[in-house]
Amino acid sequence: MRTDRNAGGRKASLERERTARRPAALRNLRQQRPPSGRRLLPRLGKEISVGANQTLLEALEAASVDMIFDCRRGECGLCALPILSFEGELDHRDVFFSAAEKAGNTKLCTCVSRVYGASITLDTADR
Known part of the structure; x- marks a missing residue:
């Protein structure tokens, strides 16, 4: 039986492993500044912003974009x-x-990935 203490240690270990696989430039960029800039959805005629503690998926949902997601x-x-x-x-x-x-x-993947920079334009053809 796994205790909470062991589970937390494993979670931290997995996060370090996942982070270690990212290019150093992105690891440093993430530490220096939060995601920023414009998120454009031309098919829907929308421009959205994503908060520092918000995923792109959450921002899309808040902007009433019908998204398909699970995990x-x-x-x-x-x-x-x-x-x-x-x-x-x-x-x-x-x-x-x-x-x-x-x-x-x-x-x-809008649920976890980030954009650091001026803008990104996404297609929402199937939404």
Whole structure:
């Protein structure tokens, strides 16, 4: 039987492991400043902002965008949206996409990933 103390230690260990796999530039960027900039949804005619303690998925929901999601942990890929364009750095925090897919910067899991920079334009064709 696992105790809370052991579970917490494992959680911290997994977080360190997940963070260690991120490029150093993104780890440093995350520590220096919160995500900022414009989030554009041209098909819906919306521009939204994301709070420092808010995920993109939460901001989309708050803006009354019908989103499909399940896990809110970057595991299922249901909340992923196509990226039309972006300025800045993308921090893909999901485990759904492969390293090659993340490097291509064509989709973003809105529940966990972050954008550091001026703007990102997302496609909401299926929403």
